[in-house]
Amino acid sequence: MTLIKQENHQEGFPEPGLANLTNPGNESYEIIKTINLTKRFPLVLALDHINFDLRKGEIHALLGENGAGKTTLSECLYGYYQPDEGEIYYKGKKVILSSPRSAISLGIGMVHQHFVLIRSHSVLENILLGTRHKGFRIDVSKAKSKFEILCKDYGLDINPDSLISQLSVGQQQWVEILRSIYEGIEVLILDEPTAVLTPQETNDLFQVLGRMKNKGLSIIFITHKLKEVNQIADRITILRKGKHIVTLNNNEISEKKLAYMMVGREFSIAPPKNEFQSREPPIVELSDICAFNDQKVLALNHISLGLRPNEILGIAGVSGNGQKELFEVLIGIRGKKTGSIGVKGKKVLKSSPSIIMSLGVGSVPEDRFQEGLIPNFTISENLILGFQDSPAYRIGLFFLNYQAIDNYAKQCISDFEIVANSPQQQIQTLSGGNIQRVILARELSQNPDCLIANQPTRGLDVGAVEYIHKRLLELRDQGAAILLISEDLDEILALSDRIAVMYRGEILKNFAPGEQTIEEIGLMMAGIRPDV
Amino acid sequence: MPIRFEKRQHVGRLRQLAAIGIALATSLLITAILVYAAGADVTAAFASLYQGAIGDKTALINTLIVTTPILLTSEAAVLAFRGNIWNIGLEGQLYAGAMFAYWIYASTNGIPAGFYPLIIILGGFIGGGILGFIPGILKSKFQVDVIISTVMLNYVIAYFLDFLLGSSWRVPGSFYYQTALIDEKADLPLLINNPPLHMGFLVALIMAGAVYIILKWSRFGYKIRAIGENPRASLFKGINAARTITIALILSGGVAGLAGAIELFGLRHRLRSDLSPGFGWTGMMIAMLAGRDPIIAIPAALFFGALENGSLKMQITTGVPTSLVDVLQALVVFLILGSQVIANYRLRRVAYEH
């Protein structure tokens, strides 16, 4: 572990905030620079020879879709991940960041998208945890006065003794930021900081960031929202699928150009012809649904949707804008929601998942392993998950008819072209594509009237993707209503009869594929409301 | 320290067996050391242990007698543990079963002798089942942790029994806290007279089979296994966890209660506070050792029973205290569980240090 020590970092308490910095307003230089930075994970190349630089005193936006590599790059700069290839330079000297602690001692701080705060502890306790200290005892009064000075510097009003659970999400964000700058930093990395903020809170944040920048702080600002980039960034770097696409100055960009580069579509895919222009009443109807996520933040904001027979409704949007909660609401596992949900006319807002299933609603969850199946169970056993009480699989009152189940499994294996030795094979030995076929087989065999699919082809090879698309289209043609939630815009465009773009828990627009251009869709995904 | 455990991708059968082998060998070694520390001859100790356990027909039958209650409690544990339902209340449920069966016996008159086995079995099952039902409801309605409520009830039932044994159930005029000797007509029929292997052993075997059938073949068993393996996916697919947990606890408690009733009416014939020298705890250990498998639990229970039985002869012959076997049982659990983890993982030098 080599670590270049900062010569002018004193031992003991550094000055609060940013006073360690050399003269702001001096000629700017590259405070951070990466050359050929590469990071591989078991299934994906997250960073592909990235050359990136951050100038002193600038706000540099990192833009891109999910999986583009923005967070991975930042985690490498923060020492949480170690790159496989490439180099990082800090203030001109090569450094190896072996842990967040090394990054912090250099003066690099990071605020993550998902806060790492301890909800039952106070603001002060969260800020103090892990800071350098002398001695055994916490000098609470000294810490509090330092905290108050920081707050005053940036016009913040937070009570150090409040518990995190008592604060609003915006305030929690501030605590995370204060935590980073408490020990004195020169570089601050913010990962999607406005994801959970109201517009007003976002403005406050930008004001304070502006003040910090004037004091010489260099900021990396990760986002997928174009409007903000325009507002605050000095330079913008766009990443796509782990590659560096372009770096531009603020005055060189337009929103349209950005959206295009982010989304990277060169052509429009013509959707297949759908003979049944569905005008039937929806089988599933969501009205005015509001729901909270696990962090008690509003995730669905008065959503209304209708799922009609013979129609695939595609939900486009960057992950994290409420799709997960939408899925969970539809299958009945997200409590605490308001509004109304109707399935075939029945009100099911308060219904359990089994009731919703019994009404003919099938689902394909996002996470195959955690949410879709039981890893140690056989293929047969997974094929009846949720349907184990059905008379078709029963002998008498209590017992399962494994012969019938195995026959059913064999049928599925052949119908869905699952590559497996036998129905008794343990499902975890199957490949990803085959596992998804099993899940699809399970749902489709029930002849659902409605199917909710969340990222059904994530991580699958081309062949599997094609197959799943084929089956979905067949299902639609047979009269089912399908809700397709996907980050993959190609997929949405290829399959959907109607598209709805989701952003921050709202549906921005609901339209047929031909009615909007790719760029317009990209803009909506990035939060630019369409001119209605 | 810059090492940590990393899960292997594939664990070969051979590696797993080797791990178990090493664990068993280590336990033998430690046992030998303890025997030596006890000042006894190691070979003589092991020989007498073996003799006492399965050396002759009498020993073998005694082993079966000793195995009966712990086979039942281990099956009770297996049933619950497969759903990750931590029923730590087997001791209490065992007593509850014995108490309920006894209460029926004591409060009724003129029952034809042939009906007693049925009453004992039903009484034991219901008594234990009630004590399993309580934590189930507490979990479903109030989210009370199953571990805590089951442990607490162990104590509550123990004190309740103590109270009854000191008052209305006490042998009239006696100083001791115990019931009168149970009438012969209520005793469980014997399969073999000497040593007194009673019908309970068959019941235990049948229960083992029942648990196996429930887990593998029943809808309910499917649900227990599902919520044990992946509670989230089970939730997504509409399996009602609260109901499954409650029913599992009733059944598990029932089987444990059966152990208590059978031990009382089959072997001990008098209800006292020391009816169980820890059958519930031993049952849990057996269940963990058997990997929560109802069939493997049978030889595992026999193994523990053989050790318990053989230890008596070992003490008589070589003076090594029977408590050695208790130590050995705990060690075997630690070593085997630990060895499997080690087989599944490997040490890896980490590139960096925190």
Added chain:
Amino acid sequence: MNINAFLQTAILINILASTLRISTPLLLASMGELVTERSGVWNMGCEGTVLMGAFTSFLVTNKTGSLIMGTLAAIVAGGLMGLIMVTLATTLKLDQTVIGMTLNLFASGLTVFWYTIAFKVGGAQSYPSIATAEVVKIPFLSKIPFIGEVFFSQKLLTYFAFLLVPAIWYLLYRTWLGLEIRSLGEYPRAVDMRGLHVNRLQYFSVLFGGMLVGLAGSFLTLGSSDLFIPNMSAGRGWLAIVIIIAGNWQPYRILLVTLIFAFLDALQLQIQGVGVQFPYQFLLALPYIFAILVMMSSRARSNAPGWLSTPYNRED
């Protein structure tokens, strides 16, 4: 029941003094286990650790004649039990409940075995006793009528146990180490992300807790009974776990709950001694019923460490 006799000061003093005495091992064990639990490990082997402490202190005091050596032995024994727990739970990530239960059984068997082989006179089993610790009367204060006899005529370990409460409070809430331990139990990822040593903290907490629990055991022999009896921990380790729950993981509440439970115990002893016809077993069962009731109220569970009993994996 003769109210007058009951209210006689001597009896009342007896009950109150007994309350403090009975509280001693409970306080020590619950303070120790509290530190362990606040770091996120649920050491169900608490009962076995108390037993090991009781036995080792008895053994060493008997062989060396020194109370101090015996006390140290109990502390070391408790630490070793904690070491087993944390190694299996944190490094090997075995299930904490299973480890705890097995530890209890291990301790139960080992103590009986060791006792049997350690105390033989000419081949026959002997049952030796030890000279227990003396009551240490605080000068001047112990002369105060009533109060002096109740509060200031106790054994050394009792004073220590009560002083331990504010000490542990201070450790947990006013020191850096305490902040780190509590954070570990609430959200290990937060501790890890700030560059702190998760494993070191974990090992320390469980070991420290184990040592205090072992010390609790030593009081049962060195401070109370002069004999060692199999399983003499008699549920006190489990009671400590119950007390922590009923006290909502907070030191001063734990003190209060301990005093209540100890009082009930002292009361039922007195009642038994007096020969009153009262189901004293009900009093003994009260703490456990109370714990269940506490757990049923959702407010009460609000302070359980958020990551209790769940192992931490950085990859998760």
